[in-house]
Amino acid sequence: xxxxxxxxxxxxxxxxxxxxxxxxxxxxxxxxxxxxxxxxxxxxxxxxxxxxxxxxxxxxxxxxxxxxxxxxxxxxxxxxxxxxxxxxxxxxxxxxxxxxxxxxxxxxxxxxxxxxxxxxxxxxxxxxxxxxxxxxxxxxxxxxxxxxxxxxxxxxxxxxxxxxxxxx
Amino acid sequence: xxxxxxxxxxxxxxxxxxxxxxxxxxxxxxxxxxxxxxxxxxxxxxxxxxxxxxxxxxxxxxxxxxxxxxxxxxxxxxxxxxxxxxxxxxxxxxxxxxxxxxxxxxxxxxxxxxxxxxxxxxxxxxxxxxxxxxxxxxxxxxxxxxxxxxxxxxxxxxxxxxxxxxxxxxxxxxxxxxxxxxxxxxxxxxxxxxxxxxxxxxxxxxxxxxxxxxxxxxxxxxxxxxxxxxxxxxxxxxxxxxxxxxxxxxxxxxxxxxxxxxxxxxxxxxxxxxxxxxxxxxxxxxxxxxxxxxxxxxxxxxxxxxxxxxxxxxxxxxxxxxxxxxxxxxxxxxxxxxxxxxxxxxxxxxxxxxxxxxxxxxxxxxxxxxxxxxxxxxxxxxxxxxxxxxxxxxxx
Numbered sequence: 131x132x133x134x135x136x137x138x139x140x141x142x143x144x145x146x147x148x149x150x151x152x153x154x155x156x157x158x159x160x161x162x163x164x165x166x167x168x169x170x171x172x173x174x175x176x177x178x179x180x181x182x183x184x185x186x187x188x189x190x191x192x193x194x195x196x197x198x199x200x201x202x203x204x205x206x207x208x209x210x211x212x213x214x215x216x217x218x219x220x221x222x223x224x225x226x227x228x229x230x231x232x233x234x235x236x237x238x239x240x241x242x243x244x245x246x247x248x249x250x251x252x253x254x255x256x257x258x259x260x261x262x263x264x265x266x267x268x269x270x271x272x273x274x275x276x277x278x279x280x281x282x283x284x285x286x287x288x289x290x291x292x293x294x295x296x297x298x
Numbered sequence: 299x300x301x302x303x304x305x306x307x308x309x310x311x312x313x314x315x316x317x318x319x320x321x322x323x324x325x326x327x328x329x330x331x332x333x334x335x336x337x338x339x340x341x342x343x344x345x346x347x348x349x350x351x352x353x354x355x356x357x358x359x360x361x362x363x364x365x366x367x368x369x370x371x372x373x374x375x376x377x378x379x380x381x382x383x384x385x386x387x388x389x390x391x392x393x394x395x396x397x398x399x400x401x402x403x404x405x406x407x408x409x410x411x412x413x414x415x416x417x418x419x420x421x422x423x424x425x426x427x428x429x430x431x432x433x434x435x436x437x438x439x440x441x442x443x444x445x446x447x448x449x450x451x452x453x454x455x456x457x458x459x460x461x462x463x464x465x466x467x468x469x470x471x472x473x474x475x476x477x478x479x480x481x482x483x484x485x486x487x488x489x490x491x492x493x494x495x496x497x498x499x500x501x502x503x504x505x506x507x508x509x510x511x512x513x514x515x516x517x518x519x520x521x522x523x524x525x526x527x528x529x530x531x532x533x534x535x536x537x538x539x540x541x542x543x544x545x546x547x548x549x550x551x552x553x554x555x556x557x558x559x560x561x562x563x564x565x566x567x568x569x570x571x572x573x574x575x576x577x578x579x580x581x582x583x584x585x586x587x588x589x590x591x592x593x594x595x596x597x598x599x600x601x602x603x604x605x606x607x608x609x610x611x612x613x614x615x616x617x618x619x620x621x622x623x624x625x626x627x628x629x630x631x632x633x634x635x636x637x638x639x640x641x642x643x644x645x646x647x648x649x650x651x652x653x654x655x656x657x658x659x660x661x662x663x664x665x666x667x668x669x670x671x672x673x674x675x676x677x678x679x680x681x682x683x684x685x686x687x688x689x690x691x692x693x694x
Binding site: 138140141142143146148160163172176178179180 | 371432433439440504508552675
């Protein structure tokens with residue numbers, strides 16, 4: 131049986147998602163505006179005090195969600211990937227808000243020439259850029275999919291966050 | 299206020315706030331109490347800080363930030379989605395509590411503008427105290443929490459309207475009507491602006507380095523406050539509307555994150571500075587009225603919230619929780635009294651009474667309200683049969 135997930139806005143607090151389990155318990159997740167989550171567990175659906183309340187940071191919630199969703203096969207895959215790649219790494223690097231690279235093309239930025247890191251794709255809404263070209267422009271909120279040597283990443287991240295970008 | 303006094307003040311506020319939160323209480327009454335004790339009025343043993351231009355200015359910034367953040371939460375879409383509890387539950391609460399507040403105001407000030415302000419001050423519960431209680435006492439997953447929050451939103455909207463003319467009304471019928479019209483006009487204009495301005499604001503602010511984004515946002519906020527002030531409205535309504543306009547922009551989240559610290563510091567100082575001006579002696583012969591108002595408030599909020607809960611389809615225990623969560627009064631009661639205290643159309647004696655009343659009334663209700671909230675489930679279990687039995691009873 132598929133149980134119905136109810137979504138409710140809590141003005142000033144965030145959003146509440148609640149559902150009842152097949153075994154008669156009730157679970158509610160409060161997503162606070164500041165990104166933290168709270169997980170309320172009621173042993174029986176009409177209990178008026180929660181059995182447990184768990185406070186989770188953003189990354190913890192994602193991890194728990196992955197485990198619960200059965201998607202947490204990752205460590206093994208990552209291990210194999212690391213073996214296959216050897217010294218090379220593939221990293222997902224979010225563009226920091228306020229990065230000087232925003233609004234510049236990949237060619238302008240010259241990351242490959244300056245750090246050795248190659249940008250192979252750009253993840254963005256609504257449509258990701260696969261096979262990134264020198265003429266593609268970096269936008270706010272982008273995540274760059276990159277290939278490079280591990281040692282080259284600190285310089286790359288610094289450049290992405292602080293510049294200088296372009297002819298400076 | 300000198301730097302050393304400011305340091306002392308902020309340290310005391312931090313200490314008291316921490317102490318209050320240890321006992322599960324809201325920090326607002328703690329800040330008020332600090333102001334009351336350190337201020338120039340009775341008790342005088344600790345009187346070290348005099349209200350001055352600096353304290354007034356700091357308090358003004360406090361009001362501006364408090365209302366700015368409230369405005370940021372208001373968007374038309376969100377209000378519409380607050381749904382079915384908003385209208386009916388909110389109306390029950392409004393009619394009952396505004397009536398009681400007006401009654402107390404009539405006894406205190408006679409049929410006057412001050413009585414209207416008092417009605418609003420007694421009507422509006424504290425979103426800040428209530429929400430903190432809901433989080434602390436782990437009530438967020440409860441179904442009746444939706445009703446509580448909807449009623450709080452309803453109250454804030456009503457009082458935002460009153461706030462618009464609280465600074466200017468009271469000098470006879472037609473000037474008051476003009477003030478009301480001006481306030482409504484300003485709110486309408488700002489709401490209209492919130493429909494088309496955000497796109498342009500986005501275009502400009504989104505491209506600026508974050509430091510300047512901060513400055514321009516602040517300029518807009520203070521500018522709209524000053525504009526409202528110049529129109530003879532209160533700066534509070536200007537700040538609220540600045541928030542409403544920016545609520546629809548894509549940088550809302552960033553603004554909230556960056557200004558949160560400002561709000562917390564200046565709001566604490568605002569409550570403190572308000573505490574400085576509370577003159578317990580000014581209360582004099584209306585002390586009994588305060589006691590009466592507290593009693594009436596507790597009764598009316600419990601009954602109103604209980605009614606709103608039952609009407610919303612909740613059981614008796616849940617409905618009691620709704621009532622208990624509405625007893626605490628706080629920021630808006632204080633802000634109303636503060637704004638009205640600058641209104642020269644209200645007799646000076648009445649203004650001093652309003653300030654003292656609001657301060658002490660918040661001290662008492664914010665403390666009692668939190669205790670009531672904490673105990674409401676236990677009380678509910680003692681008073682009312684389990685909803686499971688209740689259902690079976692109905693079935694038979």
